[in-house]
Amino acid sequence: MRPPSWLVLCSKDSGAAMVVTVKLFATFQAGRFEAAPREYPVGTRLSYIVDELRIPREEIGILLVNSRHAELEREIAQGDVVAIFPQIGGG
Amino acid sequence: MDTILRIDMSGAGGPKARVEPVGQYAGLGGRGMTSLMVTNEVDPLCHPLSAANKLVIAPGLLTGTSASTSGRLSVGCKSPLTGGIKESNAGGQAAIALARLGYAAVVLEGKPPTEDLWKIVINKDGVTFSKCNELKMLGNYDTIEKLRVIHGEKVAYMTLGQAGEMKLTNASIACTDRELHPTRHCGRGGVGAVMGAKRVKAIIIDEAGTSTRQPKFPDKFKAAGKVFAEGLKKHAVSGQALPAYGTNVLTNILNEAGGYPTNNFKTGRFEGGSKLSGEALAALENKRGGEGSATHGCHRGCIIQCSGIFNDAEGKYVTKQPEYETVWSHGGHCGIDDLDVVAKLDRMDDDFGLDTIESGVTIGVAMEGGVIPFGDGQGAINLLAEVGKGTPMGRVIGSGAGLTGKVFGVERVPVVKNQALPAYDPRAIQGIGVTYATSTMGADHTAGYAIATNILKVGGYVDPLATEGQVDLSRNLQIATAAIDATGMCLFIAFPLLDQPDTFQALLDLLNSFYGLELTGDGVVALGKKILSAERDFNKRAGFGPEHDRLPRFFTEEPVAPHNVVFKIKDEELDKLFNW
Numbered sequence: 014m015r016p017p018s019w020l021v022l023c024s025k026d027s028g029a030a031m032v033v034t035v036k037l038f039a040t041f042q043a044g045r046f047e048a049a050p051r052e053y054p055v056g057t058r059l060s061y062i063v064d065e066l067r068i069p070r071e072e073i074g075i076l077l078v079n080s081r082h083a084e085l086e087r088e089i090a091q092g093d094v095v096a097i098f099p100q101i102g103g104g
Numbered sequence: 105m106d107t108i109l110r111i112d113m114s115g116a117g118g119p120k121a122r123v124e125p126v127g128q129y130a131g132l133g134g135r136g137m138t139s140l141m142v143t144n145e146v147d148p149l150c151h152p153l154s155a156a157n158k159l160v161i162a163p164g165l166l167t168g169t170s171a172s173t174s175g176r177l178s179v180g181c182k183s184p185l186t187g188g189i190k191e192s193n194a195g196g197q198a199a200i201a202l203a204r205l206g207y208a209a210v211v212l213e214g215k216p217p218t219e220d221l222w223k224i225v226i227n228k229d230g231v232t233f234s235k236c237n238e239l240k241m242l243g244n245y246d247t248i249e250k251l252r253v254i255h256g257e258k259v260a261y262m263t264l265g266q267a268g269e270m271k272l273t274n275a276s277i278a279c280t281d282r283e284l285h286p287t288r289h290c291g292r293g294g295v296g297a298v299m300g301a302k303r304v305k306a307i308i309i310d311e312a313g314t315s316t317r318q319p320k321f322p323d324k325f326k327a328a329g330k331v332f333a334e335g336l337k338k339h340a341v342s343g344q345a346l347p348a349y350g351t352n353v354l355t356n357i358l359n360e361a362g363g364y365p366t367n368n369f370k371t372g373r374f375e376g377g378s379k380l381s382g383e384a385l386a387a388l389e390n391k392r393g394g395e396g397s398a399t400h401g402c403h404r405g406c407i408i409q410c411s412g413i414f415n416d417a418e419g420k421y422v423t424k425q426p427e428y429e430t431v432w433s434h435g436g437h438c439g440i441d442d443l444d445v446v447a448k449l450d451r452m453d454d455d456f457g458l459d460t461i462e463s464g465v466t467i468g469v470a471m472e473g474g475v476i477p478f479g480d481g482q483g484a485i486n487l488l489a490e491v492g493k494g495t496p497m498g499r500v501i502g503s504g505a506g507l508t509g510k511v512f513g514v515e516r517v518p519v520v521k522n523q524a525l526p527a528y529d530p531r532a533i534q535g536i537g538v539t540y541a542t543s544t545m546g547a548d549h550t551a552g553y554a555i556a557t558n559i560l561k562v563g564g565y566v567d568p569l570a571t572e573g574q575v576d577l578s579r580n581l582q583i584a585t586a587a588i589d590a591t592g593m594c595l596f597i598a599f600p601l602l603d604q605p606d607t608f609q610a611l612l613d614l615l616n617s618f619y620g621l622e623l624t625g626d627g628v629v630a631l632g633k634k635i636l637s638a639e640r641d642f643n644k645r646a647g648f649g650p651e652h653d654r655l656p657r658f659f660t661e662e663p664v665a666p667h668n669v670v671f672k673i674k675d676e677e678l679d680k681l682f683n684w
C-alpha cells in the first residue's frame with residue numbers, strides 16, 4: 014500500500030531523502046546512464062545503489078565518493094558524487 | 105638468439121658488420137640486455153651523440169616464440185634527454201623479426217665521417233648497407249611509403265622522422281605495426297637522436313625464411329602458454345577493459361580521482377575530461393571505422409589488443425588509437441578537449457618521430473610561457489608543425505619540456521632528470537611520485553606503475569594520499585617491471601600477474617621450459633634488481649646522485665585541487681628506494 018501523500022511530503026521536508034550524483038563508467042554505462050542526480054533515503058549505503066542499478070558486485074573495480082576510494086558499506090550523504098567503475102587499467 | 109650483431113658506422117668506406125657469440129650477455133633479453141651492455145660498454149661521461157655512445161636494440165627473452173603478447177622491443181643507450189641510461193620500449197613487428205633471425209641484440213656503434221644517411225637491411229643471409237639520402241628530412245609515413253616499394257610489405261621497419269635526423273633530444277625511433285604504419289615508438293629519452301647521430305635513417309628487418317623459436321621442452325612450453333593466455337583473457341583489465349576501450353579508459357578515473365594533471369599541472373581535474381575519455385574515443389572509432397575499430401593489436405601474437413584505429417569524420421585513416429598518455433599530454437595538460445585535435449597531434453608526433461608524452465608536455469609548457477594560450481588546438485598543431493619544418497622554433501619544441509621551459513622562462517616545468525612527467529599528478533597519487541623521482545629513467549610511469557595499487561586496486565590498495573607504504577610499493581613495482589621488460593612481454597601482463605598467482609607461475613613456466621631453467625619468484629626479483637643496480641651504477645658514474653631523485657620543487661609547495669595536497673614523501677624516504 015502506498016503511504017499517504019502528506020507522509021511522503023513530510024519525509025522529504027524533514028530531510029529524510031537526499032540527492033546524490035551517480036556516475037557510471039565503461040561497461041557499466043551500457044543500458045544505464047553516464048551521470049544522473051538520484052534520490053535516496055538518508056542512511057543509504059553504496060551497496061544499495063549498486064544493487065538498485067543491478068550492477069553485479071563482483072564486477073566492481075573501484076568506488077569513489079567525492080574523489081576518494083570507498084567501500085560498499087559506506088553511507089552516503091546529501092550532495093555526494095558517487096563514481097562506479099568496473100575493473101579497468103591501462104598506462 | 106645466440107648471437108649479437110655489431111654494426112660499426114665509423115669506417116670511411118661505409119658501415120661494417122660483425123656477428124659474435126652472445127658470450128657474457130647470455131641469458132639476457134630486452135631491458136636486461138640493453139642496460140647491462142650499456143653499463144658495461146658505454147663511457148657514462150661520453151656525449152650521447154658521440155661515437156662512444158652505442159644504440160643497443162634487443163628483443164626480449166620470449167620474443168619470437170609462440171608465447172602470447174611477447175613481441176616487445178627494448179632500445180638502450182646513454183640518453184641525450186636525461187644524460188643517464190635509457191631503455192625505451194616499443195611494440196610493433198621489429199622485435200619478433202630480430203628474434204626469429206637469431207639476434208639477441210643489434211648494436212649500432214661509432215659514427216660516420218660524413219652526413220650521408222644509411223639504411224641497414226638485416227635478413228637471413230646477413231646484413232647489407234646502402235646510402236639513402238633520397239629520404240632526407242622525410243617524415244616516418246613518407247619514409248615507409250618509399251621503402252615499402254623497394255622492400256615490400258612483409259618486413260619490419262625501424263625508422264627516423266625529421267626529429268631523429270636533426271638529433272633533437274625528444275626524437276623517437278618508429279617501429280611499424282602489422283599494417284606498416286609507423287605508429288609504435290621507442291619514444292622516451294631521445295633514442296632517435298642517437299640513431300640520427302649514427303646517420304641511420306632506417307633498419308629493415310626481413311624474417312623471410314625463419315621460423316618460430318623452438319623451446320627446449322616443447323610440451324611444457326605449450327602447456328604453460330595455454331595457462332598464460334587464459335590468464336590474460338580471464339582478467340577484467342587485460343581481457344575486457346583494454347580491448348574494448350584501450351589505455352584511455354583511464355581518463356575518466358584519473359579525472360574523477362582528482363589526479364588528472366590539467367593546464368600544466370595547475371589542477372587535478374579537467375572540465376573537458378569526459379570528451380577525451382576512452383569511452384568517447386572507442387565510440388568515435390567504432391562509429392567512423394566500423395565495429396571493432398577500437399580493438400587492435402600492435403604486434404603479431406598480442407591477445408590483449410589494447411589499441412585501435414582512429415579515422416577522421418570521412419572515414420579516412422588518421423592514426424592508431426592515441427594512448428591515454430598521449431590523449432592527456434595533448435589534451436587535458438594543454439586544456440584541449442577535442443579528440444580530433446589530439447589524434448592529429450598524435451599523427452604528427454609519429455610522423456616527425458617524437459615521444460608523445462614529452463611532446464604534449466612541451467606544448468603545455470610553451471603555453472605556460474605565453475607562446476599560445478591554453479586550449480588553443482589549432483595553435484598547438486601549428487606549433488608542432490614547426491618540428492617537421494626544422495625551424496629554430498621547431499628545434500626548441502622537439503627538444504622537450506625542460507629546454508622549452510628554459511627558452512620561454514617558465515618556472516613550472518614538470519620534469520625529473522629532464523624527462524617530462526606522464527599523466528598522473530604525483531601530489532594526488534603519492535606512489536607514482538616516488539617512481540617519477542627515483543626511476544633510473546627520469547620521470548616514467550611504466551618504471552613502477554603505482555597507479556595500479558593507488559588508484560585501480562590491482563595488486564592490493566595503498567591510499568594514494570597517504571605517505572605510508574609508497575616507497576615499498578614503488579620499489580617492488582620497479583623490480584618487477586625491470587624483470588618483465590627483460591622478457592619481451594608487454595607490461596600490461598602485470599595486471600593479471602599481480603592478481604592471479606597461476607598466471608605469474610605460467611610466465612615462470614614459459615621461461616623455464618623454453619630455456620631449461622629453474623627460475624622461481626625469487627629469481628625474477630634477483631633479475632629485476634640486477635638490471636636496476638646496473639642502471640644505477642651507470643647513472644652514478646654519469647654524475648647522478650640523490651639530489652637528482654627529486655620532484656621539481658613546486659610539487660612540494662603548491663597544493664593541487666581538488667584534494668589540496670602537496671607531495672609529502674620525505675627525501676630520506678626516497679633515498680631508501682634502492683636499499684638492497
